[in-house]
Amino acid sequence: MKITLSVIKADIGGFVGHSSVYKDVVNKVQEVAEDGKDKGIIRDLSVLICGDDIALVMTHTKGVDSSEVHELAWNAFKEGTEVAAKLKMYGAGQDLLADAFSGNVRGMGPGVAEMEFVERKSEPVVVFFADKTSPSAWNLPLYEIFADPMNTAGLVIDPSMHDGFIFEVMDVYSGMYISLRTPEELYDLLVFIGATSRYVVRAVYRKSDGEIAASASTQKLSLMAGRYVGKDDPVLIIRSQAGFPAIGEILEPFARPWLVEGWMRGSHTGPLMPVSFKDAKPTRFDGPPRVIAAGYQITDGYLIGPSDLFDDPAFEIARKDCGLLANFLRRQGIFEPHRLPPEEMEYTTLPKVLEKLKDRFKLVDEKKAFIK
Numbered sequence: 001m002k003i004t005l006s007v008i009k010a011d012i013g014g015f016v017g018h019s020s021v022y023k024d025v026v027n028k029v030q031e032v033a034e035d036g037k038d039k040g041i042i043r044d045l046s047v048l049i050c051g052d053d054i055a056l057v058m059t060h061t062k063g064v065d066s067s068e069v070h071e072l073a074w075n076a077f078k079e080g081t082e083v084a085a086k087l088k089m090y091g092a093g094q095d096l097l098a099d100a101f102s103g104n105v106r107g108m109g110p111g112v113a114e115m116e117f118v119e120r121k122s123e124p125v126v127v128f129f130a131d132k133t134s135p136s137a138w139n140l141p142l143y144e145i146f147a148d149p150m151n152t153a154g155l156v157i158d159p160s161m162h163d164g165f166i167f168e169v170m171d172v173y174s175g176m177y178i179s180l181r182t183p184e185e186l187y188d189l190l191v192f193i194g195a196t197s198r199y200v201v202r203a204v205y206r207k208s209d210g211e212i213a214a215s216a217s218t219q220k221l222s223l224m225a226g227r228y229v230g231k232d233d234p235v236l237i238i239r240s241q242a243g244f245p246a247i248g249e250i251l252e253p254f255a256r257p258w259l260v261e262g263w264m265r266g267s268h269t270g271p272l273m274p275v276s277f278k279d280a281k282p283t284r285f286d287g288p289p290r291v292i293a294a295g296y297q298i299t300d301g302y303l304i305g306p307s308d309l310f311d312d313p314a315f316e317i318a319r320k321d322c323g324l325l326a327n328f329l330r331r332q333g334i335f336e337p338h339r340l341p342p343e344e345m346e347y348t349t350l351p352k353v354l355e356k357l358k359d360r361f362k363l364v365d366e367k368k369a370f371i372k
């Protein structure tokens with residue numbers, strides 16, 4: 001049986017500020033999406049929260065980019081927005097960039113990660129969901145999970161993974177993508193995905209049979225809206241076990257922090273902190289950026305779960321290291337590299353400040369400067 005797993009997420013209003021979401025808003029989104037179950041649009045539903053974002057994890061048999069499923073998610077977020085607006089939640093409806101639904105939520109604001117596959121004898125999947133960062137946050141862990149044998153023992157040991165994987169990498173500025181095969185094109189892959197402000201991994205396939213292994217949301221909200229409307233907090237789906245990396249190999253890159261774009265006003269560099277569902281509430285300097293991992297067994301198209309995978313003391317050291325890195329970076333204040341470089345600030349509120357000062361610049365006359 002072919003099953004589609006669709007994860008569609010949006011920030012439709014924060015409680016308080018950008019830190020979390022209010023229960024009435026979540027309940028409305030869930031109620032509308034549940035209705036889609038009764039109508040036969042989707043088979044099952046699970047709602048996840050990370051910071052000020054809500055994600056709908058849905059299973060169905062309508063394939064990737066189904067307008068029916070996308071419309072259901074759109075309507076759920078639209079009705080949730082009405083509740084958020086009434087309660088004057090912060091930035092109500094900020095990710096919904098269009099007035100009316102037009103066939104597909106891609107390009108309309110919400111983030112989307114989807115994949116279609118034939119359900120295996122056992123189908124474990126992990127849905128990662130991050131707040132206060134951007135889709136390129138997944139570049140480093142995806143490289144380690146699918147291309148680094150020092151992280152993923154299965155690349156060496158398991159004959160069904162030994163051929164390697166194919167990475168689809170997108171240039172978020174041009175919208176073009178390139179497919180690169182690992183291990184043979186590993187260094188070419190790293191040329192691109194190491195440049196996290198421009199290139200993002202959108203999908204990973206098993207090389208031996210082309211089976212989908214991972215799918216990420218690649219929306220860059222700032223470029224879609226042409227103005228700053230919040231960081232495009234991303235989602236990522238990864239299939240696990242039996243020809244794919246084990247759950248522990250998928251989680252291992254998160255056992256120590258690395259730096260990502262996002263944090264306060266989407267304008268800073270900060271460590272990505274792996275947390276349990278209950279700790280997915282970024283408050284310190286609106287961060288540091290958070291990530292949760294929700295594990296599911298998909299059984300006859302139903303979602304058994306979620307299992308809160310970072311709710312494990314083994315990730316305590318990573319969280320502590322994030323705190324130390326946060327202290328270190330905060331000492332840098334408004335100075336780069338804690339603050340992002342000018343090209344990344346282009347879609348924030350900073351250009352408005354620059355506009356006011358632009359006429360005050362004078363050409364440097366070196367001679368005069370020396371005489372004085």
Ligand SMILES: [Mg+2]
Pocket residue numbers: 011051052053131132231233
């Ligand atoms: Mg957010």
